[in-house]
Amino acid sequence: MPTPIVIVSDALPGDTVAPLKAACDVRQIDGRDRQALLAALPEADALIVRSGTRVDAEVLERATRLRVVARAGVGLDNVDTATARALGVTVVNAPDANSVSVAELTVSLVVASVRHLQEAGRSLRAGEWRRSDFAGTELSGRTAGIVGFGRVGRQVARRLAAFDMRILVHDPYADTLADDVHATGLDELLAAADVVTLHLPRTPTTTGLIGARELRLMKPTAHLVNTARGGIVDESALYRALCAGTLAGAALDVFATEPPGASPLLDLPNVVAVPHLGASTAEAQLRAGHEAVRKVLAELAPLLAPAPTTV
Numbered sequence: 617m618p619t620p621i622v623i624v625s626d627a628l629p630g631d632t633v634a635p636l637k638a639a640c641d642v643r644q645i646d647g648r649d650r651q652a653l654l655a656a657l658p659e660a661d662a663l664i665v666r667s668g669t670r671v672d673a674e675v676l677e678r679a680t681r682l683r684v685v686a687r688a689g690v691g692l693d694n695v696d697t698a699t700a701r702a703l704g705v706t707v708v709n710a711p712d713a714n715s716v717s718v719a720e721l722t723v724s725l726v727v728a729s730v731r732h733l734q735e736a737g738r739s740l741r742a743g744e745w746r747r748s749d750f751a752g753t754e755l756s757g758r759t760a761g762i763v764g765f766g767r768v769g770r771q772v773a774r775r776l777a778a779f780d781m782r783i784l785v786h787d788p789y790a791d792t793l794a795d796d797v798h799a800t801g802l803d804e805l806l807a808a809a810d811v812v813t814l815h816l817p818r819t820p821t822t823t824g825l826i827g828a829r830e831l832r833l834m835k836p837t838a839h840l841v842n843t844a845r846g847g848i849v850d851e852s853a854l855y856r857a858l859c860a861g862t863l864a865g866a867a868l869d870v871f872a873t874e875p876p877g878a879s880p881l882l883d884l885p886n887v888v889a890v891p892h893l894g895a896s897t898a899e900a901q902l903r904a905g906h907e908a909v910r911k912v913l914a915e916l917a918p919l920l921a922p923a924p925t926t927v
């Protein structure tokens with residue numbers, strides 16, 4: 617039986633790939649290098665990605681032997697799941713692997729935004745001492761609006777409640793809510809919240825969900841945090857709102873295009889920006905890598921030689 621070939625096209629912790637290497641021919645490539653990706657795929661039985669590899673129809677059609685695409689993380693917006701389904705390719709992810717890490721980053725970004733931490737740090741390093749310019753606001757007693765109340769949204773709610781914030785939630789599909797959160801419509805949430813934080817997937821329906829109209833509904837003193845996906849927020853409208861002072865600040869982990877290049881948002885003092893770090897903790901990467909590898913090995917089981925028995 618030929619050894620199955622697994623392409624790993626984004627970085628995974630070495631330990632997590634070890635069980636795969638014991639059973640398969642594992643080939644590591646850079647999934648951002650389109651030519652390398654397309655060249656590697658015709659032989660592949662499995663493909664493991666994070667967010668750096670775009671698994672579109674061209675990729676899937678090139679991979680004629682492919683049985684499974686595994687996303688070592690949550691968001692499947694970089695995988696054309698409809699084409700995969702049509703081609704009989706299984707798509708798996710690691711839905712619980714990084715929720716706590718993303719929630720912890722989200723809370724960090726909330727605090728960084730209301731206390732101006734990134735700009736104050738930049739100013740200090742430039743030799744300045746502008747303490748009065750960086751006076752912030754407390755979270756205690758204020759209102760957080762959580763859009764998307766799934767795995768990450770729920771973790772964020774618990775953590776912001778610990779800051780004594782009132783928690784509003786908008787999620788048309790959530791069947792259960794926690795006791796101390798209040799469900800509301802999106803417009804009502806945007807109008808009432810001092811901090812709005814996004815925790816929903818990017819889909820054709822949610823792309824541009826937070827546009828000029830929605831930003832106008834927000835208080836001029838409010839902050840917007842996005843650790844979900846770029847493109848859910850209209851970045852041009854956000855830029856205009858931040859420049860005009862109709863929104864106090866924004867904190868962004870994700871961008872419509874990644875990396876965002878020379879996005880004008882990065883030049884604004886009232887924007888905290890980090891390079892898609894939500895899942896970048898040792899713990900989350902290990903969980904995601906182990907889960908992706910376990911699911912790939914399960915899908916490839918019919919192709920794997922039985923393990924030798926010991927007597």
Ligand SMILES: NC(=O)c1ccc[n+]([C@@H]2O[C@H](COP(=O)([O-])OP(=O)(O)OC[C@H]3O[C@@H](n4cnc5c(N)ncnc54)[C@H](O)[C@@H]3O)[C@@H](O)[C@H]2O)c1
Binds near residue numbers: 718767815822844870
């Ligand atoms: N920054 C990062 O590194 C990072 C890491 C993990 C996940 N994410 C992103 O965060 C998103 C949320 O992750 P999760 O694990 O909580 O997913 P999840 O599926 O557990 O929860 C998403 C929630 O969004 C809700 N939702 C869908 N459409 C909505 C809409 N129009 N309005 C309001 N709510 C809506 C769903 O009902 C669901 O409850 C992921 O889709 C992913 O894109 C980012």
Ligand SMILES: O=C(O)CC[C@@H](O)C(=O)O
Binds near residue numbers: 668
């Ligand atoms: O690959 C990453 O680190 C990002 C993962 C994150 O955005 C996810 O959706 O799980």
